[in-house]
Amino acid sequence: MKSHARVVVVGGGVMGVGLLYHLALEGWTDIVLVEKGELTSGSTWHAAGQCPHFNGSLNMTKVHVYGTQLYPQLEKLTGQAVSWHGCGGLRIATTDEEVNWLKQVYGLSKLANYEAHIIGPDEIKQYHPFLNTDGIKAAFLTVTDGHVAPADITNAMAAGARKLGAEIYRRTLVTDIKLLKTGEWQVVTDKGNITCEHVVNSAGSYCDVVGSWTGHNVPIANMLHHYMITEPLAALIELEKELPVVRDPYSHAYLREETNGILVGPYETATAHVCWDGKPPAWDFESELVPPELDRLTPWLEKAAERFPLFGESGLKNIISGAITHTPDGVYLSGPAHGPKNYWMHCGASIGICQGGGAGKYLAQWMVHGQAEINMREFDPRRFGNWATKDYTTEVSIADYHHMYYCYKPAEQHQVGRGLRKSAIHDKLAAAGAQFSQIFGWERARWYDKTGKGEAYSFKRSNWWDAVKAECKAVRERVGLMDLSTFAKFDVKGPDAYAFLERICANRIPAKDGGIMLGHLLNENGFIESEITVTRLAADHFYVLSAAAAQLYDMDQLCWRLKQGERVTIADVTDDFGVLVLAGPKARDVLAACTKADLTNASFRWLTGKEIEVAGVKGVRSLRVNYVGELGWELHVPMKQLPTVFDAVMKAGAPHGIQLFGTYAMNSLRMEKAYRGWGSELTNEVTLVEGDMERFVNLDKDFIGKAATQRSKQQGARIKLVYMTVEAGNNDCYGNEPIYQGDKLVGITTGGAYGHAIGKSLTFAYVDPKLARDGEAFEILMMGERHKAQIAPQPAWDPKNERLRG
Known part of the structure; x- marks a missing residue:
């Protein structure tokens, strides 16, 4: 041997x-x-x-x-x-x-x-x-x-x-x-x-x-x-x-x-x-x-x-x-x-x-x-955390076995093995009609049902349609509030924290306290491993956020990139903070009623963050950024005190018509803004060049995957991400629908949604770079029928980001 x-x-x-x-x-x-x-x-x-x-x-x-x-x-x-x-x-x-x-x-x-x-x-x-x-x-x-x-x-x-x-x-x-x-x-x-x-x-x-x-x-x-x-x-x-x-x-x-x-x-x-x-x-x-x-x-x-x-x-x-x-x-x-x-x-x-x-x-x-030619995320063992106990595994595996030939419709999930991870306001959301889905053990609201009937699952638009439309319009026209406590959250600290993040991220790390940036961790081949948001709280303290499902995955991505001798500590603080997303034209008015902090543009600009006191709760990490494309803040609140801040914001928002919203509305709103999603548009199968994300690459510094990113740019992308409007029927793109020009298969969708504020169905797709031209026409095979689609030249909503900066 x-x-x-x-x-x-x-x-x-x-x-x-x-x-x-x-x-x-x-x-x-x-x-x-x-x-x-x-x-x-x-x-x-x-x-x-x-x-x-x-x-x-x-x-x-x-x-x-x-x-x-x-x-x-x-x-x-x-x-x-x-x-x-x-x-x-x-x-x-x-x-x-x-x-x-x-x-x-x-x-x-x-x-x-x-x-x-x-x-x-x-x-x-x-x-x-x-x-x-x-x-x-x-x-x-x-x-x-x-x-x-x-x-x-x-x-x-x-x-x-x-x-x-x-x-x-x-x-x-x-x-x-x-x-x-x-x-x-x-x-x-x-x-x-x-x-x-x-x-x-x-x-x-x-x-x-x-x-x-x-x-x-x-x-x-x-x-x-x-x-x-x-x-x-x-x-x-x-x-x-x-x-x-x-x-x-x-x-x-x-x-x-x-x-x-x-x-x-x-x-x-x-x-x-x-x-x-x-x-x-x-x-x-x-x-x-x-x-x-x-x-x-x-x-x-x-x-x-x-x-x-x-x-x-x-x-x-x-x-x-x-x-x-x-x-x-x-x-x-x-x-x-x-x-x-x-x-x-x-x-x-x-x-x-x-x-x-x-x-x-x-x-x-x-x-x-260092990577496979397909997206391996659905097979990755780190999709399960320690919340997947022996009892949970047995109960849910039996249920999955029972449903081997059952037709699960989009968003439909097992109803056993639930309630494992909840934010501190879960019961308040449930009382408001939240329809929950499970993500990495967390219960997260998809939409809010005031009828008490729950969701009628279908491959086509279902009974959630009107409710989600109202949620989207509330965010666009007034103000909405969402519980996003499911974020994976990390504190990266130490004398070398800045240099460490600079080395592993393709984008420039904020050089001033309070700065926020969107960054990507690439492998040596230049392909996208992770997407993170980094807020500089101090010269030696950075607050890193990523997707709920990536909690263990991104902890590894950070830890595995540390070099021997680097003076950096990485702590998972996911369960320490609950998160409220307050967004909409009236967001500043609502938050101002709950805090003495100066929320004006002069003091609190877009893409900045600081710790403030909200509703008497100190140490609220307030980030002026969101995934829905409106004036607003993410409020990262110590989890035990989340109910206090939630109640205060809801009370302050009542005169402005505040409305709770869930992930269905968030997906619609992010599609209107043409925001990419990790795991759908951005995967280990593509480079930042191919994902049309070059504005988040800083080639003036060294970072892991830089040489490969430069090659992707110089040699030309194999495929290119495009943003399209679709003449949809009674369903929208889920992702992985084939795209045609005539009888030729020329691309694949990555995901989509109906944009309620602009009245159009939207999708992202990867196509041959030669076809990535404004106005280029295609047909998408959806549920057995072809639907016309056309590349849009810019985000359907607020393309100049004027509302975010308001």
Whole structure:
């Protein structure tokens, strides 16, 4: 056994082996995989091997599509036989909203470049003559996906990795992982220790245990999942072509042909539970199954027999019942763990066979090159914080399992595992009708419902429309108040704090106390990692803000960029401050009634901040900046005293018609101002030049990513962000809609909203730079229909920022 390696991957399932293979393909060959049993002996070997293309996420779709392109070629690439069944698939829709979902995903199929068609019930028989089409409104037909034998692709990728120089140690139990003083990791096994630069937790059902050795929280649940295979049927033996895999929301199951029989795998919508009473499996648990529980599956099996009557006419041959890992949001964990560098997660996949190849490819790119070619944020383990406790993870993972084939509409979320993080005025907002969504554990108001009915979720404009319109008009015409306590907040202090921030930010750090700037942290390739707002409170004290979902991510971005010897401390103060956004033409009048501070332009200019006393509360960090494009302030108040300031502002605002507003209105208002969003317009896939953000780059100083930013500017952008008006119907751009000129695909939207103040639907999009001309016309495919769009020359609202400076 090696004593040193560049990378050690812990776990020999499809995820770990897929990563090993792709690291070797990227040129890293001093790599090792350690597996306590045989390859695939955890949950991989008993998986059904489904490889679907249908998915509501573009980046996840790219992961899936890569797998279905790789697996048929693996035998040729590695010399290891692979049983690939490219039979295609049918995703059934039984409601109008499910049909809308098919239409949305159809747009993604164009961007991900796989063949798909939406067909009616009468056409289904051409592809699946045995399916009962009662209650079916439409189906999503995919042509090039299918299913594969899990052990085949895992062993093939292992063979390929070995040929490229990787080593695999089977029957070797990892018992501990330690961080050394050198910054390296030591992997302790029963056959010796390996010191490495990078360690990867790909331990499948054991990944939470392995993570606990180094203090990492790994939110996974081992769900019990069944599928069964019938005896061979004459009707299937006689078929010339294999039937497509069916995914049916009525029976909440996948149904397919398997060795001339029928395979049915239900995701029960009730009674699902974790394996082993939530405890980790024993270390000697390998290629074993869990006792089946067919009785409680009867309701879903009966529905499966209705949908696929042949299933009810045949006897069962095999029953597979085993553990599959599941995260609270159903998305695997892949990326850096929070804390010391070079500890990577690559686990938690519930559809791991399909995802193993693509997940390995894109994480390998991230590890080797510092970034992947797709946006990895939805896979990043740091999307969960310590609020994702074991109880939370179990409860929400079960709910997610129950909803595997449920059609979640935009903004719709699980209703379990809620109320984990609340601002101090949460109950006051709830009493006012706040409709909350969960973001990084926080409850944050989307909009305010005075009817008491709550939101009717839909792919189209719904019952929130008029309420959000009123909220937007209140901000534009009078004054609005929003709770944005969810901001990630950091105090960066020390004698070297200014020089540190200057070195890591592309923009110039304020040189005077009270200055505020918008900055971006880039990687060495010049691509955008983070967007932060920096306020200089003193020469050695800077207040840094970023997105709620980026709390752990940006803490790492800051800490990992520190150089040895720099006299800087970085403290996460997110929970210490609540935040009120007061914005609108009357904002100064309202705040003036609550403070003795001078709020005039002469004393308190736009893009400045200072500590003032508000409603008797001292130490309120007041920043004259906001994301809605109006005169206003962000009031960062000690969290315990937030109710005092909130009540005072609401009282002072009553004569001016103050109104609470939420994130739906904020999105509409920011789109009118053409403000970019981190994670939508600004991602690790683009440079600041491509994101049309050059005004936030200062090339007169050195910063991380400067050389690459200059190259992007000199060589010309690959793509360019543009701002457009859209002739929308009853829905607006969500993001990831394809853009056409004639029959040519020329771009992709990043997000959008209806601008209530200007009466137009708006979107951002990336297009070929040659097409980024004012007035250039396009068509956007939205919900199956093309809508005309045109590039706008300037922000739709207050393009000269006169209202902000008022």
